[in-house]
Amino acid sequence: MSDRPPLPGRRGVLRGSLAASAALTLPAGLGAAPALALSGRPRAEWGVQSGDVTADSALVWVGSDRPARMIVETSATESFRSPRRWHGPLLGTDTDLTGVTRLRGLPPGRQVHYRVLLADPDDPRRTSEPVLGTFRTVPVRRRDGMRFLWSGDLAGQGWGINPDLGGYRIFDAMARLDPDFFLFSGDTVYADGPIAPAVALPGGGTWRNVTTEEKAKVAETLAEYRGNFRYNLLDDNLRRFNAQVPVIVQWDDHEVRNNWYPGQVIADTDTRYTEKSVDVLTARARRAFSEYFPVSTLRPGAGEGRVYRVLRQGPLLDVFVLDMRTCRNANSPDDQAVDPQGILGREQLEWLKRELARSRAVWKVLAADMPIGLVVPDGQEGRPHFEAVAQGDPGAPLGRELQIAELLRFVKHRRITGTVWLTADVHHTSAQHYQPSRAAFTDFEPFWEFVSGPLNAGAFPAGALDGTFGPERVFVKAPSVGNVSPAGGHQFFGEVEIDGDSAELTVRLREQDGGVLFTKVLQPGRVGQ
Incomplete structure (x- = not known):
């Protein structure tokens, strides 16, 4: 485990960054599919996660409570000074308001800090509170x-x-x-x-x-x-873990x-x-699986x-x-x-x-x-x-x-x-x-x-x-x-x-x-x- 980049304050930042998604309680039918007629700003209630990380790329996932444009910003530091911005997909009902953005051209073997914003499609200035995450790119040494x-x-x-x-x-x-x-x-x-x-x-x-x-x-x-995958994301421990690992x-x-x-x-x-057809059930399950995990081939x-x-x-x-x-x-x-x-x-x-x-x-x-x-x-x-x-x-x-x-x-x-x-x-x-x-x-x-x-x-x-x-x-x-x-x-x-x-x-x-x-x-x- 030699020569790893330092991780100053990593877990403390993650604890604070998930405040927007940590207040998940079950009254008012939270486990159900997100409603579409909502006031205020979009919310990333289900946290963030990254996956299939390589030496120079990664997938970042988020779920929204309404249609929104996914925006990802990355930085080498937790301060997010001079961040790099990535414009992701429009999250709609066709993907259960989830989406993935591929980040390319990342430095190998380094800690990458990211934050996800959700922008109102009708008013891009109206954005969600940022939800933060981090990952390490694959080392080349x-x-x-x-x-x-x-x-x-x-x-x-x-x-x-x-x-x-x-x-x-x-x-x-x-x-x-x-x-x-x-x-x-x-x-x-x-x-x-x-x-x-x-x-x-x-x-x-x-x-x-x-x-x-x-x-x-x-x-x-x-x-x-889809509801089965959302169920696990009700857990605070899992959402914190997803943002870190x-x-x-x-x-x-x-x-x-x-x-x-x-x-x-x-x-x-x-x-x-x-x-009764397992093939029919499998097609539905596979679609939900691909919507709720960042898998490069899917x-x-x-x-x-x-x-x-x-x-x-x-x-x-x-x-x-x-x-x-x-x-x-x-x-x-x-x-x-x-x-x-x-x-x-x-x-x-x-x-x-x-x-x-x-x-x-x-x-x-x-x-x-x-x-x-x-x-x-x-x-x-x-x-x-x-x-x-x-x-x-x-x-x-x-x-x-x-x-x-x-x-x-x-x-x-x-x-x-x-x-x-x-x-x-x-x-x-x-x-x-x-x-x-x-x-x-x-x-x-x-x-x-x-x-x-x-x-x-x-x-x-x-x-x-x-x-x-x-x-x-x-x-x-x-x-x-x-x-x-x-x-x-x-x-x-x-x-x-x-x-x-x-x-x-x-x-x-x-x-x-x-x-x-x-x-x-x-x-x-x-x-x-």
């Missing part, structure tokens, strides 16, 4: 080092924003580490998980939730999906519906849904329109953001001997192989929204169906394992070093080491997979491991019973720190208050560790 965090699974199983516990406090613990970015590893919302005002806790007591109209049922309409975000199933796959038709027995005119992408983070790190949901085949017993589609789809797999071969970074993080060796059942009646890669058969690769075997073989034979898998999804934290000498499939180099989460959701016991790729669970912390509330602990995030001098990569698995549970140091360029 190896010796700068870096630190980032990852986790997933927010507001699941009915455990929402609990004012008695201070809301999503885990984000304050993460902010104290001052990371370069946060890798949000999917299940960013639980669109299929209604939030009730109160939930009885096992053994007595009551969990209280902040509630909104859109969270009273499973999401089906575009408005309901840029995000690299991916999605998984709960942005749409539990365990979904393309072409799925919801059974008539699931009476919660009147819309912006208008980006030309790609996909969630998977690679973020080059300087000479030390490339982050390969995978999408193990959009391109997968149907969940099944997953024991077929031939599986061309797999969990990534052929196009994404070939893209990943090309980009890994091109990478010159010391470390290549594979940001997977689902684990490789942990068995994740789908809960189908009859023959068991499976949701992730593994299906519990410890023998030669079958089903989706065939695609992972192809990728691991490619990494070995192209002599690609420094691959590390990070994931969430399973609501506990653990570290797995994969070793050919323990495996049925042996044509790969050893690698590590680290699991974190949830952020604010039910915690669950650790599932079984599949022996196909020879995993050994080196560390795990998980409850012994299912759906433990956040009040019962077992909320986790992970930290990755890369030293600028040695290029050592240190993984720390942390719990809700930031306490370190497990540490692993990996050496650059070394196989078999």
